[in-house]
Amino acid sequence: MATLKDIGAELGLSAATVSRALNGFPEVNIKTRDKVRETAERLGYRPNRVAQRLVTGRSGMVGMIIKIRADMSADQTFFEMLTGLTAALGARDVDLVLAVDQDDDPVLPYRKLMERDILDGFILNAPVPDDPRVAFLREKGIPFVMHGQTAPDVDYACYGIDNAAVSEDAVKLLASLGHKRIALLNGQLRYAYAVDRRRGFRDAVDAEGLVVPDAFVAANAETEMDAYKTALSMLSGRDGARPTAMICASTLIAAGVIRAAKDRGLRVPDDLSVMAHDDALPLMRAVSFDPALTVTRAPLRDACVPLANLLIDLVGGAPAEQKIDRAELIVRASTGPVPKEEQDPWPLT
Amino acid sequence: MATLKDIGAELGLSAATVSRALNGFPEVNIKTRDKVRETAERLGYRPNRVAQRLVTGRSGMVGMIIKIRADMSADQTFFEMLTGLTAALGARDVDLVLAVDQDDDPVLPYRKLMERDILDGFILNAPVPDDPRVAFLREKGIPFVMHGQTAPDVDYACYGIDNAAVSEDAVKLLASLGHKRIALLNGQLRYAYAVDRRRGFRDAVDAEGLVVPDAFVAANAETEMDAYKTALSMLSGRDGARPTAMICASTLIAAGVIRAAKDRGLRVPDDLSVMAHDDALPLMRAVSFDPALTVTRAPLRDACVPLANLLIDLVGGAPAEQKIDRAELIVRASTGPVPKEEQDPWPLT
DNA sequence: ATCACTAATTAAAACGTTTTGAATTTTGAA
DNA sequence: TTCAAAATTCAAAACGTTTTAATTAGTGAT
Numbered sequence: 001m002a003t004l005k006d007i008g009a010e011l012g013l014s015a016a017t018v019s020r021a022l023n024g025f026p027e028v029n030i031k032t033r034d035k036v037r038e039t040a041e042r043l044g045y046r047p048n049r050v051a052q053r054l055v056t057g058r059s060g061m062v063g064m065i066i067k068i069r070a071d072m073s074a075d076q077t078f079f080e081m082l083t084g085l086t087a088a089l090g091a092r093d094v095d096l097v098l099a100v101d102q103d104d105d106p107v108l109p110y111r112k113l114m115e116r117d118i119l120d121g122f123i124l125n126a127p128v129p130d131d132p133r134v135a136f137l138r139e140k141g142i143p144f145v146m147h148g149q150t151a152p153d154v155d156y157a158c159y160g161i162d163n164a165a166v167s168e169d170a171v172k173l174l175a176s177l178g179h180k181r182i183a184l185l186n187g188q189l190r191y192a193y194a195v196d197r198r199r200g201f202r203d204a205v206d207a208e209g210l211v212v213p214d215a216f217v218a219a220n221a222e223t224e225m226d227a228y229k230t231a232l233s234m235l236s237g238r239d240g241a242r243p244t245a246m247i248c249a250s251t252l253i254a255a256g257v258i259r260a261a262k263d264r265g266l267r268v269p270d271d272l273s274v275m276a277h278d279d280a281l282p283l284m285r286a287v288s289f290d291p292a293l294t295v296t297r298a299p300l301r302d303a304c305v306p307l308a309n310l311l312i313d314l315v316g317g318a319p320a321e322q323k324i325d326r327a328e329l330i331v332r333a334s335t336g337p338v339p340k341e342e343q344d345p346w347p348l349t
Numbered sequence: 350m351a352t353l354k355d356i357g358a359e360l361g362l363s364a365a366t367v368s369r370a371l372n373g374f375p376e377v378n379i380k381t382r383d384k385v386r387e388t389a390e391r392l393g394y395r396p397n398r399v400a401q402r403l404v405t406g407r408s409g410m411v412g413m414i415i416k417i418r419a420d421m422s423a424d425q426t427f428f429e430m431l432t433g434l435t436a437a438l439g440a441r442d443v444d445l446v447l448a449v450d451q452d453d454d455p456v457l458p459y460r461k462l463m464e465r466d467i468l469d470g471f472i473l474n475a476p477v478p479d480d481p482r483v484a485f486l487r488e489k490g491i492p493f494v495m496h497g498q499t500a501p502d503v504d505y506a507c508y509g510i511d512n513a514a515v516s517e518d519a520v521k522l523l524a525s526l527g528h529k530r531i532a533l534l535n536g537q538l539r540y541a542y543a544v545d546r547r548r549g550f551r552d553a554v555d556a557e558g559l560v561v562p563d564a565f566v567a568a569n570a571e572t573e574m575d576a577y578k579t580a581l582s583m584l585s586g587r588d589g590a591r592p593t594a595m596i597c598a599s600t601l602i603a604a605g606v607i608r609a610a611k612d613r614g615l616r617v618p619d620d621l622s623v624m625a626h627d628d629a630l631p632l633m634r635a636v637s638f639d640p641a642l643t644v645t646r647a648p649l650r651d652a653c654v655p656l657a658n659l660l661i662d663l664v665g666g667a668p669a670e671q672k673i674d675r676a677e678l679i680v681r682a683s684t685g686p687v688p689k690e691e692q693d694p695w696p697l698t
Numbered sequence: 699a700t701c702a703c704t705a706a707t708t709a710a711a712a713c714g715t716t717t718t719g720a721a722t723t724t725t726g727a728a
Numbered sequence: 729t730t731c732a733a734a735a736t737t738c739a740a741a742a743c744g745t746t747t748t749a750a751t752t753a754g755t756g757a758t
Contacts, residue, residue: 003744014708019746029706049467050408051744054399054713061444068428075424079417083449090465095410095446100432116439118398352714363738368716378736400714403743 002043010039022047049093059118060094062311065109067101067126076281077300081147084304085123092312094120107136114142120315123147123307127192145311147303149322150192157320159306161298161327163193164200166277167247169296169329171204174245174273178338180345183216183234183243185227185253194219194249197277201247211346215239221249227256235264235272244342245335248276251284254293258334269336277327291333298327351392359388371396398442408467409443411660414458416450416475425630426649430496433653434472441661443469456485463491469664472496472656476541494660496652498671499541506669508655510647510676512542513549515626516596518645518678520553523594523622527687529694532565532583532592534576534602543568543598546626550596560695564588570598576605584613584621593691594684597625600633603642607683618685626676640682647676 004015004022011018013032021028021036022045028036039045053060064085066078082096089096097119101109110133113119121143124133127150134156137144148160167184174182184201187194198217205212216234221227227248235242248254254276258268266272268291278286280299286292306323314320353364353371360367362381370377370385371394377385388394402409413434415427431445438445446468450458459482462468470492473482476499483505486493497509516533523531533550536543547566554561565583570576576597584591597603603625607617615621617640627635629648635641655672663669 005744015745016709016747017707019744020707023746027706032706046464048403048744050399050402051713052746054397054403054715054744055746057713059399066428066431068432079415079449082415082447083417083451086448093465095444095466097444098431098447099435100428102432115395116442353716354714364715365717365739366737368714369737372716376736381736397714400743401716403714403745404716406743 001048002040002045003048004045007036007039007043007045010043011035058120058315061097061119062089062094062121062123062315063097063099063110063113063119064123064125065099065101065113067106076283077279080279080281080300081125081304084301085308088305088308089312092308094308094312096123106132110136110142114140121145121311123311128190129192129195131192143311143314145307145314147307148193149324152196154322155320157310157314157322159303159310159323160193160325161303162324163196164203166296166298166327167197167200168204169327170247170275170277171201171208173294173329173331173335174247174275175204175208175210177245177273177335178343179245179273180210180338180343181216181241181243182210182212182245182247184212184218185221185230185246185248185257186217186219187221187249189219197249211348213240213346213349216243216346221253221256224252224256224259227253228260231257231260232264235260235266240346241342241344243272244338245273245275248274251276251278251281251286251289251293251295254286254289254334255284258289269334271339271342273335273338275335278330286330287332289334294332294335295330296327297330298325350397351389351394352397353394356385356388356392356394359392360384407469407664410446410466410468411438411443411470411472411664412446412448412459412462412466412468413472413474414448414450414462416455425632426628429628429630429649430474430653433650434657437654437657438661441657443657443661445472455481459485459491463489470494470660472660477539478541478544480541492660492663494656494663496656497542498673501545503671504669506659506663506671508652508659508672509542509674510652511673512545513552515645515647515676516546516549517553518676519596519624519626520550520557522643522678522680522684523596523624524553524557524559526594526622526684527692528594528622529559529687529692530565530590530592531559531561531594531596533561533567534570534579534595534597534606535566535568536570536598538568546598560697562589562695562698565592565695570602570605573601573605573608576602577609578605580606580609581613584609584615589695590691590693592621593687594622594624597623600625600627600630600635600638600642600644603635603638603683604633607638618683620688620691622684622687624684627679635679636681638683643681643684644679645676646679647674 004018008015008018017028018036021033022040049060086096099109099113124144125147127146127148129150131150134150146158149158171182186197189195218230221230246257248257254274257274261268261272268274275294278295278297280297286295310321353367357364357367366377367385370382371389398409435445448458448462473493474496476495476497478499480499483499495507498507520531535546538544567579570579595606597606603623606623610617610621617623624643627644627646629646635644659670
């Protein structure tokens with residue numbers, strides 16, 4: 001393997017100049033810079049990352065802890081994050097070290113990984129309100145970036161989408177189509193995103209002058225089967241007039257909802273409008289739904305780039321930055337005007 | 350962070366002696382060794398892994414490529430491997446770098462990871478016959494260890510179980526219970542393990558003087574739903590007298606089979622004996638089945654320890670070793686004697 | 699010519715460990 | 729005592745990079 005010294009010897013230069021030339025420092029003569037780069041190319045030079053890391057004092061590795069839940073619904077989402085993160089981190093020569101969390105204590109795996117290893121920082125996901133991991137890492141002074149955020153205003157580095165706005169956009173669209181009875185099939189409320197979505201939903205519903213009984217705001221939907229059952233129940237009319245529109249936490253949930261609608265003999269969107277938030281998982285494509293699904297869209301994989309960059313910059317000394325994007329609203333075929341005969345709102349309780 | 354020099358300064362020793370003391374070299378005085386160790390402990394010394402790696406010329410990282418299949422059945426198995434491997438590698442201070450394979454070319458991700466990174470070696474899984482990854486890595490001289498093997502006799506490092514014996518043990522047990530009609534619900538034959546299981550099955554069946562028509566040797570079972578459908582079909586009697594025993598590729602498959610038996614009104618084990626190979630996935634526990642499942646058992650997580658050690662030793666210059674264990678046969682409640690009225694074998698074709 | 703200043707390059711130190719070869723101390727026998 | 733051998737320890741080199749401080753060469757103005 002060629003080293004800086006080899007390249008220097010080839011050209012009668014010192015390793016220092018070669019290093020600077022390759023790293024694009026301004027004080028090196030442009031002619032020597034080009035010669036150096038050409039020679040490096042020719043010798044197939046690749047910097048020794050371990051040596052770089054030794055001198056810079058950073059390990060070039062960041063950690064991520066995967067929590068395996070008993071219901072095991074991590075799968076798809078996890079692979080998507082893994083794909084995106086390894087690519088985004090790799091583009092800046094950083095490696096991802098994974099560990100699996102099987103304990104009850106949410107901070108223990110971070111502590112263990114930190115003392116066994118030399119990690120520059122962590123990527124956290126699935127924030128919960130008052131996340132204990134945040135308190136721990138902050139106290140230890142360990143850099144981290146959160147995918148999402150534990151509360152609307154935080155001062156640690158994070159990237160995510162505005163989950164209140166996700167609900168708001170959905171409600172506004174449906175209200176503009178005349179819907180008065182809009183249900184929400186939310187994720188579990190122990191996660192911050194679900195809390196935000198519910199808040200956005202409630203606020204937007206209020207702003208439209210509508211009412212949604214608690215029975216039509218579900219928060220137990222993790223699997224398609226959960227969603228199917230919940231939707232069946234909501235559409236039965238048992239808890240009040242059936243909704244004319246349903247907002248789903250994910251495309252997986254929407255799949256269950258659509259199946260339930262079919263089994264109840266309801267057409268989408270003629271009898272029921274369905275929309276969902278879309279993480280753009282490759283095996284659950286919203287455009288492939290029948291009918292194609294109206295969504296708020298924010299590809300999970302895209303989120304990995306800002307996450308990686310935020311963390312790497314943070315490790316490099318940059319200030320902690322919060323970046324919140326707004327999901328894109330894409331109207332497709334699963335939403336339509338409210339049926340003429342179903343325009344009555346739910347009564348005030 | 351305390352360094353070797355700090356410890357040396359504290360005791361009036363050189364860094365060299367401290368290094369040797371901590372690494373247990375025989376030429377260091379036992380009294381100084383203890384003093385050094387005590388001081389290291391007191392100062393909270395942890396060796397700088399990057400510096401170690403620079404001088405030893407190894408990166409201390411091994412890679413693993415995860416193939417995401419379109420049917421996405423990797424999930425559980427993958428998490429189990431990840432858990433076991435990070436633990437087993439971590440015990441020897443080696444990190445696992447993951448990458449995701451989304452391409453058609455099976456060797457491309459290895460090539461890419463190799464040129465972007467400095468990896469000491471790879472862990473391969475899910476071998477297929479004539480695996481192109483083996484050819485590539487061998488040609489490049491990159492150390493690797495295979496979980497399983499591409500063929501019965503290979504000369505690269507590998508660890509796995511004897512899959513022919515898995516089938517053999519199952520057939521022998523069932524034959525000893527008087528079963529004459531034994532079906533196999535195998536994994537996909539593009540994987541080497543499924544080929545081995547089928548061979549072992551055929552050989553054992555022959556040795557017992559039995560016959561199994563092709564219709565009762567399935568190789569399409571990946572999901573529980575697949576298994577359910579296949580089992581329903583086999584138990585229908587459409588392709589010949591229904592089997593009195595079924596050997597399943599995994600506990601997941603067995604779950605589908607048992608459900609199918611129930612739906613056909615067959616009792617396990619009174620009307621149908623069911624057994625499976627058990628990777629000991631925590632969310633699919635054979636003992637929790639109703640009835641508790643008779644299995645050949647080889648915990649996936651246990652395999653990670655020899656895999657990690659084999660690879661690390663290989664990187665350290667040890668010869669490539671092949672290690673094949675035999676799965677444990679555990680007889681539980683899902684197997685029983687053949688029903689009196691179902692003792693006829695399948696006819697010779 | 700001299701000086702000051704800029705541009706370009708280099709030598710050397712640093713990162714923290716392992717390892718080589720040499721130096722010192724201790725031990726045991728004569 | 730003295731000497732050789734064995735047991736310890738040490739100084740220095742090495743790994744390959746980045747960075748600091750110093751040096752050389754080049755430029756233009758006086």
